[in-house]
Amino acid sequence: MDDKIITSVSEEELVSGAVFNDDVVLNDEMIAELSFGLGDDEPEEVASSGESEEEDIALGAARYTNSSLVSYTRLSPNNSGQRTHSIDRITPHCVVGQCSVETLGSIFAPRSRQASSNYGIGPDGRVGMYVEEKNRSWCSSSSANDQRAITIECASDTKPPYAFRDNVYKRLIDLCVDICRRNGKKKLLWLGSKEKTLAYSPKSDEMVLTAHKWFADTACPGSWMYSREADLAKQVTARLGGSSSSTTTKPSTSTSFKVGDVVKITGSKYYDGKTTVPSWVKNKQWIVYSVSGSRVVLNRSTDGKSTIMSPFNASSLSKVSAAPTTKKKSNTQIAQEVIDGKWGNGETRKKRLTAAGYDYKTIQSIVNKLLS
Numbered sequence: 001m002d003d004k005i006i007t008s009v010s011e012e013e014l015v016s017g018a019v020f021n022d023d024v025v026l027n028d029e030m031i032a033e034l035s036f037g038l039g040d041d042e043p044e045e046v047a048s049s050g051e052s053e054e055e056d057i058a059l060g061a062a063r064y065t066n067s068s069l070v071s072y073t074r075l076s077p078n079n080s081g082q083r084t085h086s087i088d089r090i091t092p093h094c095v096v097g098q099c100s101v102e103t104l105g106s107i108f109a110p111r112s113r114q115a116s117s118n119y120g121i122g123p124d125g126r127v128g129m130y131v132e133e134k135n136r137s138w139c140s141s142s143s144a145n146d147q148r149a150i151t152i153e154c155a156s157d158t159k160p161p162y163a164f165r166d167n168v169y170k171r172l173i174d175l176c177v178d179i180c181r182r183n184g185k186k187k188l189l190w191l192g193s194k195e196k197t198l199a200y201s202p203k204s205d206e207m208v209l210t211a212h213k214w215f216a217d218t219a220c221p222g223s224w225m226y227s228r229e230a231d232l233a234k235q236v237t238a239r240l241g242g243s244s245s246s247t248t249t250k251p252s253t254s255t256s257f258k259v260g261d262v263v264k265i266t267g268s269k270y271y272d273g274k275t276t277v278p279s280w281v282k283n284k285q286w287i288v289y290s291v292s293g294s295r296v297v298l299n300r301s302t303d304g305k306s307t308i309m310s311p312f313n314a315s316s317l318s319k320v321s322a323a324p325t326t327k328k329k330s331n332t333q334i335a336q337e338v339i340d341g342k343w344g345n346g347e348t349r350k351k352r353l354t355a356a357g358y359d360y361k362t363i364q365s366i367v368n369k370l371l372s
């Protein structure tokens, strides 16, 4: 955010400037109407990516999700609707004020403000959302940047170097990890300069950090944050399991999975090495169905809603939780537990049995036998 934006907000505006009452819940139709007709008055920067915009739009908004770290939502009318470029940048900003997520929501609520961000982090570390990830926020004084970036306003001191509190910075790391994961990115990169960054075409699993001050006459994100961009990239990449340096220990692969483990998909291809894994599959966690050398077959999703029965190379999987190491009970024992009501009913029973590595149908047929 720009210094001018915040210093121009009067107490009165914070109280009365809101277009909406906090009690009003915006539905999609209302939001669409709000966005309609709003112009784009920001300077256009020449896009550096050769990616086809049409193809990108054709993929639709369906793949976009929002962060589950959000604890406060107040959608701002100040956005351009759906992005025309997939997400491959993150732009942290400094608010130039220790603004709560609610105050930031009030600042972004009036159309006259002509400013917004996708997310905000308050001084208490809570995360607010003002523009959904699928939509382009008005934050970095660059259409080309905001079309592809997730913008995050972070509570900061009001004076240079506009330092963030510890918990705000920690939360920023959490949020970046979450954004990268949901958008299929394994690395967050800091390339060190505007020139290098704008000339760089990120690979499909790479997210790149950008800075507001590259696009406008502003100090944002402040020298405190700017000097930590490299650290942010390193910490986020380490948590994503990417190889950011030579010191990372290589996880053992082929033999490290067993039936019943819960895993997530870190690679982009199926076992054949050709077919691309769709994002909805990547976004779920899966239960290992069978293992043969480096070939790992996944079947059920942990949410119990999907079945894929697809093979993956062990190197493109990472373990979320191991199957229970305690010796598995016999099917008959489990069937008795089902009768005793220990596994719940209906779908819940099905999910829990599957997640625990038991075959629902087998157990159910034993239950039926015992009861007949």
Ligand SMILES: [Zn+2]
Residues within 6 Å of the ligand: 001, 002, 093, 094, 139, 140, 212, 220, 221
């Ligand atoms: Zn900014």
